[in-house]
Amino acid sequence: MRLLLLEDAEDVAEAVARSFSRRGDAVDHAGTVADALDLIAVQAYDVAILDIELPDGSGTDVLRALRDAGTATHVLMLTARTKVDDRVSALDGGADDYLVKPFDLRELQARVRALIRRVGETKSSVVEFGDIVFDPRQCAVQVQGAAVPLTRREFSLLEIMLAERGRVIPKDRIFERMFSFNDEEVGVNAVETYIARLRRKLEGSQVSIRTLRGLGYQLVAER
Template sequence: MRILLVEDNKALSEGLVAILRGSGYAVDVVHDGASADAVTSTEAFDLVILDLNLPEMDGLDVLRSMRARQNKAAVLILTARGTQEEKIRGLDLGADDYMIKPFDISEFEARVRVLLRRQAGLRSSLVSYGSVSFDLNSRTFSAGGVTLDIPARELGLLEILFMRAGKVVAKEAIIQSLTAFDDDLSANAIEQYVSRLRKRLAPHGLTVRTARGIGYYLDKMAAA
């Protein structure tokens, strides 16, 4: 899952980025409204966390511009502007949630999880495919009640494929979902992660198949 944080308070943004990346999300950050408007017009995000009091372009104008372009990323407004009128205006312009500063970190993390779950079209935090289950809250995979030990990048790749099980996911979409602006991930690296995942999933009856020239998809292995 890829998140864009739009926050001009450098100290706060650094703290939130650390929390979100610690939860395994790919996170980008910009500090002004004009940059937010530009990057959301060229990059795909699952969630945008948006301050309103921004230099160069107000957060509500960023939101209005996003929705005018039919940008369907979930938007969580995180702001000190807490009047009822501001909240209603933000939600009417297309925000999915609205939090007022100062805020509780645990509640913030929970709201992020809920929005990402909705973005994936899920009602429950537990998703199963074959004998493997994925807990969106803890971001852990398990089989037969036993947690699978999967390194971070492979886990991120499996999450993307798992949430779209049976459907082909393009290599470019995988790279974009797994990386932030300052990351570098090649198609060859993705192939290596896929190879490792196949070995990890085989004992549980799942595999990652290649759609030649397009990407990959998660599938159930034929019964022996």
């Protein structure tokens, strides 16, 4: 999952980015509205976490830009406890949810997972596919009832592929959702490396990753 974080408080931004990065998500941080607008102009995001009060404007300006562009990005606004009007305005402007400062990082992660689940098939965060059980809340994966240890990148890759299971996902799209702009030293061919590693972890299960040359990868389960 790739996230945009708009937050000018460096300590808050570092804590949020670190908490999501630990589970394998890619986070691009912007400290100003201008920087955030530059980022959404060149990159699509699964979720945008936007503070409202910024030095050069409001996070609602970024929200408006996302909605005017017709993007499917889920938006969660960060608001001050006393700013009820800001919360109402953000929701009326197309935000999906809001969280009042100060907040617990666990609640922020839970709310982001809930936004992603809105396009899924179930209210449960646990995904079952073939003989795989995937629990994003616990960052845990089981194959045939046995726990399978995954690195954070492998976990992120499996999460991406499970979200579009059965569909062909281009390599470039996987890359964009796994890595942030800070991962400058990583090339798109890194996807092949992580695909190979994840395949090894799934050996013996009903689930496999198909390579469709020139098209991408597809996660499938035996019937």
